[in-house]
Amino acid sequence: MMSKTSKELLEQFRIQCKARGLSITPQRTAIYEALIGSEDHPRTEDIYNRVKAAFPDMSIDTVYRTLCLFAEIGFVRLVEGYGEAKRYDPDMECHHHFRCMRCGRILDFKEPRFDALEVPQQFKQTCAVSSIKVVLEGVCEQCLQKSVEP
Ligand SMILES: [Zn+2]
Ligand SMILES: [Zn+2]
Secondary structure, three states: OOOOOHHHHHHHHHHHHHHOOOOOOHHHHHHHHHHHOOOOOOEHHHHHHHHOOOOOOOOHHHHHHHHHHHHHHOOOEEOOOOOOOOEEEOOOOOOEEEEEOOOOOEEEEOOHHHHOOOOOHHHHHHOOOOOOOOEEEEOOHHHHHHHHOO
8 A cells, every 4th residue: 555645646746747847748647647546556458448438539559658658757666577468556665566376466565574685695796786576476365265166
C-alpha cells in the first residue's frame, strides 16, 4: 500500500511535469490516475482498458509510450519481468513482491529485514547496484483454495 494519497500523488505529478516541461494533457493525467488507482501491477493493456471509455480515440500505442515515459521519469517502476508483457508499479516506495506462478498476481509486501540486505561483494566492486528487491514465488492463497475445491 502506498502511504501517499492519490491527491498528493497527483499534485506531485503536476509539479514534476511542469518542472520537466511536459505538458499536462487530460490523457496523461488519466493514465497516471489509472496507474495510482491500481494495485495489481497492471500491464499496458490493463491501463488502456481502464482509460479507453473516457478517451475512445486514444490508441494502445499512446498508452504504451506514455507508460514508458513515466517509467523513464520515475513516476512508475517497471516490475522485474521474465520476458512477459511489461508490468508497472505505481508504488515508488521500497517494497517487495510475491508472485503467483499460477495466476500471475503480484502482491506487495514490506519487510525491513529484506530492505537491509547487503549487495554481494562481487557486485559491490564491479557494478553500480541501485536497488535490492526480493521476489517470493509460489502459489497464492486464492489459487490454493481453488485447487482444494471438489
Ligand atoms: Zn494465484
Ligand atoms: Zn509492487
